[in-house]
Amino acid sequence: MSVATKTVTAPPSFSRAGVLWASTVGKKALMALTGILLSLFVLGHLLGNLQLYFGRDSTGAYLINKYAEFLHHNKPLLYGTRTVLLVAVLIHVVAAFQLQLGKGAARPIEYHQKESVNSTVSSRYMFWTGVIIFFFVLYHLAHFTLGWTGVPDFKEGDVFHNVTAGFRSGIAPLLYVIGMIGLGLHLRHGLYSTFQSLGAGNPAVSQWALKWAAVVATVIALVNLSFPLAVLAGLVKG
Amino acid sequence: MKLTLDIWRQKGAADAGRFETYTVEANEHMSFLEMLDVLNQELIGSGKEPVAFDSDCREGICGMCGFVVNGVPHGPADNTTICQTHMRHFHDGERLRLEPWRAAAFPVLKDLVVDRSAFDRIIQAGGFVSVRTGAAVDGNAMLVEKNKSDRAMTNAACIGCGACVASCPNAAAALFTGAKIAHLGLLPQGQPERTDRALNMVAQMGKEGFGHCTTIGECEANCPAHIKLEAIAQMNGDFLRAVFAKREEAAGGGAG
The missing domain is CATH 3.10.20.30 (Beta-grasp domain)
Incomplete structure (x- = not known):
């Protein structure tokens, strides 16, 4: 009697994270998720900064300084948020770079003539508006978080003083205008494209997202820009 | 003239x-x-x-x-x-x-002729669709939601010409692959292999060296078959679901 033998090999292991990261679709989904986190931070940052306009409380302390102290006082919240944001930025940026390199490899010979039939500037220049935002954030951290540049007499914790002093001189307001144009264009397409990247393709939803992404992006960019412009115009002064 | x-x-x-x-x-x-x-x-x-x-x-x-x-x-x-x-x-x-x-x-x-075998290999990676053999089933035995059958037909209209890739600033094949994944994924006949189809076709799309989709929309505007961007969202959703739904094959292949 012969015995049939069958070699049983282990099925190839399936790494979910590996498959996600290896595919352009998975990477775009990760960029969408990290983009949502970063957008929420942008919104929170903007709402907090609005206190610049609320002046002092009854004790004579600036509201925005009290808010800054509250954020810095709570160390787990501060460092937890910073860690999450740093990881999100890292994933977003590394994925963007790899996809951008892949894009170059996917069309090694450019067209001699190519027309855009139906697309927005913000959608075609996502990578480059992202680069603008990246360098703007580095400058913004050096400007107001670390006080390395552009703020005469920088005082850690005295946000009201730093902001009013930091926007009155030099090229700071101009750099903020460039940064906010980059942010506005990036959000205008990113907030819409996020739905698509995560699989929500119902045209009713996409059309809604396309419309509101433009509104939200414009409002965020303009409100953020109002801070340096208000200081420049002398509406907010120490 | x-x-x-x-x-x-x-x-x-x-x-x-x-x-x-x-x-x-x-x-x-x-x-x-x-x-x-x-x-x-x-x-x-x-x-x-x-x-x-x-x-x-x-x-x-x-x-x-x-x-x-x-x-x-x-x-x-x-x-x-x-x-x-x-x-x-x-x-x-x-x-x-x-x-x-x-x-x-x-x-x-040569001249204006390009080799589009990459599309064929993406289709091949999609694999087979299980169909019944034997006596024909009653035409109305399998219920399909009208809206889904319409969308499946819209996506099945893709002729694979490659204009989506050609028009995409990223040279992505997302609209083509999306249409192919969506037209089977929307129908009951496409369900048994839906998970592997999404994983394998997306993986093949990457291997062929196409770029990534950034929802620019040039493909939709240039598609002669009127495939909509929605197809790409369907692919993204199917792929992401498949990544989490995928199960290891049981060693020994189960009872059977």
């Missing part, structure tokens, strides 16, 4: 290629490809190499033809193939630049 054509001439994959300029006398009732036929007859008559371009049905349904005219895949007519574009869309004395699809995954074979 008299036209000046700057046409991409390339002897083969190894040749660097260049534009060459020709003039041709056409009339407005000709299709674009008939106009090129006239040019080729003249070239053959004068002992020159005719311009190579792909075509088959010339009815806009086979997906064989396609090149870029003045920077627009399939030319200026909305949502149609170049074979169904007629010369009335152009005017006397116009200068047209004809260029092949440009993508690493679509290497130029």
Whole structure:
């Protein structure tokens, strides 16, 4: 009697994270998720900064300084948020770079003539508006978080003083205008494209997202820009 | 009508290629490809190499033809193939630049002809669809939501011409792969293999060297088969769901 033998090999292991990261679709989904986190931070940052306009409380302390102290006082919240944001930025940026390199490899010979039939500037220049935002954030951290540049007499914790002093001189307001144009264009397409990247393709939803992404992006960019412009115009002064 | 054509001439994959300029006398009732036929007859008559371009049905349904005219895949007519574009869309004395699809995954074979086997391999990666054999089942035995059957049909209309890749600034094949994944994924017949199909087709799309989708929308605007961006969202959703739904094959293959 012969015995049939069958070699049983282990099925190839399936790494979910590996498959996600290896595919352009998975990477775009990760960029969408990290983009949502970063957008929420942008919104929170903007709402907090609005206190610049609320002046002092009854004790004579600036509201925005009290808010800054509250954020810095709570160390787990501060460092937890910073860690999450740093990881999100890292994933977003590394994925963007790899996809951008892949894009170059996917069309090694450019067209001699190519027309855009139906697309927005913000959608075609996502990578480059992202680069603008990246360098703007580095400058913004050096400007107001670390006080390395552009703020005469920088005082850690005295946000009201730093902001009013930091926007009155030099090229700071101009750099903020460039940064906010980059942010506005990036959000205008990113907030819409996020739905698509995560699989929500119902045209009713996409059309809604396309419309509101433009509104939200414009409002965020303009409100953020109002801070340096208000200081420049002398509406907010120490 | 008299036209000046700057046409991409390339002897083969190894040749660097260049534009060459020709003039041709056409009339407005000709299709674009008939106009090129006239040019080729003249070239053959004068002992020159005719311009190579792909075509088959010339009815806009086979997906064989396609090149870029003045920077627009399939030319200026909305949502149609170049074979169904007629010369009335152009005017006397116009200068047209004809260029092949440009993508690493679509290497130029000759002149305006590119190799689109990458699309075939994506289809092959999709694998089979389980079908019943034996006696035909009653036509209404399997219920399909009207909206889903309409969307499946819309996506099944993809002719695989490659204009989506050609028009995409990222040279992505997301609209093509999305249409193929969506047209089966929306129907009950496509459910048994839905998970593996999404994983394998997306993986193959990456292996072929296509770029990533950034929802720019040029593909949708240039698609002769009216495939919508929604197909890409469907692919993204199916793929992401599949990544989490995928289960290891049980060692030994289970009972059976």
